[in-house]
Amino acid sequence: MIEKRQFYINGAWVDPVVANDFPVIDPSTEEEVAVISLGDQADTDAAVAAANAAFPAWSATDPAERVALVEKILEVYNARAEEMAQAMTLEMGAPISMSRSSQVTSGSWHIEGFLETMKDFEFVRKLNDHSPNDRIIMEPIGTVAMITPWNWPMNQVALKVIPALLAGCTMVLKPSEIAPLSSLLWTEILDEAGVPAGVYNMVNGDGPGVGSQLSAHPGIDMVSFTGSTRAGILISKAAADTLKRVSLELGGKGANLVFADADAKAVERGVRHMMQNTGQSCNAPSRMLVQREIYDQTVEAARQAAENTAVASAHEEGRHMGPLVSQMQWDKVQGLIEKGIAEGARLVAGGPGRPEGLNRGYFVRPTVFADVTNDMTIAREEIFGPVLSIIPFDTEEEAVRIANDTVYGLTNYAQTQDPERQRRMAHALKAGMVEINGVSRAKTSPFGGIKQSGNGREGGEFGLEDYLEVKAVGGYPAE
Structure with missing residues (x-):
């Protein structure tokens, strides 16, 4: 002790x-x-x-x-x-x-x-x-x-x-x-x-x-x-x-806008970022907004990425997800996963309870919901756990509207190969920070947000x- x-x-x-x-x-x-x-x-x-x-x-x-x-x-x-x-x-x-x-x-x-x-x-x-x-x-x-x-x-x-x-x-x-x-x-x-x-x-x-x-x-x-x-x-x-x-x-409720021309690693990158630190990051990309043309394949890719995320004790060496920090946090995340199911989101990976083989410790299952609407609780509240909500969109204007429809404004993300769209996203997304195509901000870049x-x-x-x-x-x- x-x-x-x-x-x-x-x-x-x-x-x-x-x-x-x-x-x-x-x-x-x-x-x-x-x-x-x-x-x-x-x-x-x-x-x-x-x-x-x-x-x-x-x-x-x-x-x-x-x-x-x-x-x-x-x-x-x-x-x-x-x-x-x-x-x-x-x-x-x-x-x-x-x-x-x-x-x-x-x-x-x-x-x-x-x-x-x-x-x-x-x-x-x-x-x-x-x-x-x-x-x-x-x-x-x-x-x-x-x-x-x-x-x-x-x-x-x-x-x-x-x-x-x-x-x-x-x-x-x-x-x-x-x-x-x-x-x-x-x-x-x-x-x-x-x-x-x-x-x-x-x-x-x-x-x-x-x-x-x-x-x-x-x-x-x-x-x-x-x-x-x-x-x-x-x-x-x-x-x-x-x-x-x-x-x-x-807090934050970051939107990750995945356009039809996103690079091949964009979805896996987004899921991995969401699950990092067991989802306990204020800048986590917890809402993945996906253009309709690639929606089904993106949901499948996100499911695979989540199911490939190993969960184990923090004391074990290797690349895996550890536990949440406390019983209070575990209870909160479980409650929000149950809320997502109750409100009609489609559970495609993870879900309530501990991962198989882990009956002690504040471990959670890497969870992905599809067919989420932006008025659902899991799309509005900061979960602070490894829970990803996938929301479809049709046009760029709709994507920006959904992304900005939140009380938060910390970090937003955009995945597109179109330089003009990249510039538009940098200006249109209402947040203190924007990251494009997985490029992190430089060492002395300011960290912080707007709104709540x-x-x-x-x-x-x-x-x-x-x-x-x-x-x-x-x-x-x-x-």
């Missing part, structure tokens, strides 16, 4: 003011594997006070000093990569091979991206060539509360902590209480790298407790949150009284600027 009850406040590991044990469950076995403590108001207050006290000195450091620190963090992170992979597999059920190849490397990938961004980033810049005495000064916003999810732990932690450090902010991290082990290790990494006392703090806790306390705290200048849209709304309301900045990366998928952007220059205030200065001495 792993025992990790302490928090990291003001450069030291400290006991909670009041003991409040919380179990960490291995999703592959349903067994308790670790215990942490959940913080309360006194712990939150101590962490915020430490961050506030550290801000004046840290915000005044030379950006080169902050870059050197992040370079050291990257070095230590890479040295402890196997520990990190094992932690995420244990806490949230990512298969160990995927933890190594995707979960761990997503963190290092973003750290590298922010270091690249800093090479050309100007904290003091001219307004324009016609105003020699005007300057724009980019200054750190202050103390930031960071509330991160369980599905891509290091991806989200790195996307928040690293730009905040580089901007000159101080911070308090509250990771997911059901997947805290990776963030505890991350905290050890930052401590080993030499982050000054008070600049970075970490308090475990749940949403109603530490999460709500940070969101409403008068000592917090900004909240950066990744998670459900429901929680994002609550955080926005809690933050409103103090008018702090709120950056939200929330949130606001703000993470990654690269846009992600760095989220942690900065803009100061306009007139009468600045010409150089």
